[in-house]
Amino acid sequence: MEFRIGGSPSSTFCLQSSLLPPLKTVTTFTRDWGRRRSTCIQSFSVSYHKFVEFALDETRRHIHLNPSPLQEKFSSMNSKDGKGMLSMLSFEATKIRLLRSLIIETETMQVFDFTVFPEAEYDVPIFCANFFTSAKTNIVVLDLNPLHDIINQHEYKDKYFKSLIPLGLKYTQLFPWGGKLTSESIKFFSPIVIWTKFTSNPQKYDILYAAFRDYYKVWLELICKSVKETDESQVVLNLEAQHRYLTWRVEKDPGQGVLKKLIGDTLAKDLLRNFLFNGVEELGSKTFYDYFPHYCTQEGMLNKKGNIVGKSFENRPWDARGEFIGE
DSSP: OEEOOSSSTTOOEEOOOTTSOOOEEEEEEOTTTTOEEEEEEOSOSOOOHHHHHHHHHHHHTTSOOEEOGGGGTOSEEEOTTSSOEEEEEEEEETTEEEEEEEEEEOSSEEEEEEEEEEOTTOOOOEEEEEEEEESSOEEEEEEEEOSSOSSSOHHHHHHHTGGGHHHHHHHHTTSOOOSOEEHHHHTTOOTTOEEEEEOOOHHHHHHHHHHHHHHHHHHHHHHHHOOOOOOHHHHHHHHHHHHHHHHHHHHHOTTHHHHHHHHOHHHHHHHIIIIITTTTTTSOOOOHHHHOGGGBOTTSOBOOOSOOSSOEESSOSBOTTSOBOOO
8 A cells, every 4th residue: 555645746655554544546747757657645544433433332331322412513514625524423421421522534634532521520530532643643642631630639640540550651651752742731631641643654553542442441430430429519629620621622722723724713613612622611601811811911812822831841741650740
C-alpha cells in the first residue's frame, strides 16, 4: 500500500494495517518532465469507528444506555465543501450524564472526540479521548480527567489514580510526552494522561487502540463501583467542577479551528456549546472570566495567548509514582 505523506509528489510511505481503509487511485504529475502516472493516495489513515463500537459494547455489558435527547439534533452533518462528514452519537444512563462521540472524516484527516461525563452525584473523573490523524501526524490525548484538584488534594488523587499508575506507566513509556502544555491546561489532566504525537505507523495505531480499551475499562470499573453522594454540599462542588471543566473546554478546545473551517462559525459554536460540551449553559452560571479572571485583558477581552500565567511543561510533570514534580 502506498500512502502519500507530503514532500515531492513522488514521496510515498508504505503502511499495512487492518485498521487502514482501502486506497483510491488518482492521476498525478511527477516533476520529472510532467509525466502522468497513477498513484494510490490514502484518504485518511485510520478508522475510529471501531473505538466507538468497543466503548458502546463494553458500556452495555455493565450499564443500560439510553439515547440522549441530543441525538435528535446532533447525528450527522456535511462540511461546507461537501467533502467531509461529521458523525455524532450521544447516550445517557444511571450515573452517566452524557456519553457522546464525534468522528470527523475528510479526505485529509480524521478527528475522534469521545467523552463521558458522570452525573453530579459522582465525583468520578471524566473519560476523555481526543485524537487527530492526518497523513503526516497524529495528535493524541487520552485520559481520565480529574474532576477535582489532584496536585494539592491527595485524597482525591489517591482515591482514583493511585492504583492506575502502573497502567499509565505502561503506555506513557510507549507514547512519549507530546510537548508543551500550559500550567492552566495541566490542571485538567491526571498522572496517567497520554499526551503524544507520532507519525503514521500501524503498530502505533494498534497500541493506541489497546490503550483506549484499557483506559475505558478501568473508567467503567470506577463508575460502576462509585457510590452516590448524599452530601448536598459535595454534589454542588462536583457540579461546579464539571461546569468549570466545560467552560474551559468551550473556550480553549484546540479543535475549534477545525470545526469553524469545516462547518462555519455559527454551527461550530452550536456544536461546541450544545453537544461536545453540553452542560456549559445548564450546569452553572459562572463565566470563563469568573473561573479564570487572569485571562481577561484590561479591555475586557479574552487574552488569546496560550500561556499567560505560570510555566509550560515541555516534559512530563509527574514521576513514576504519579507525584507532581512540575513545580
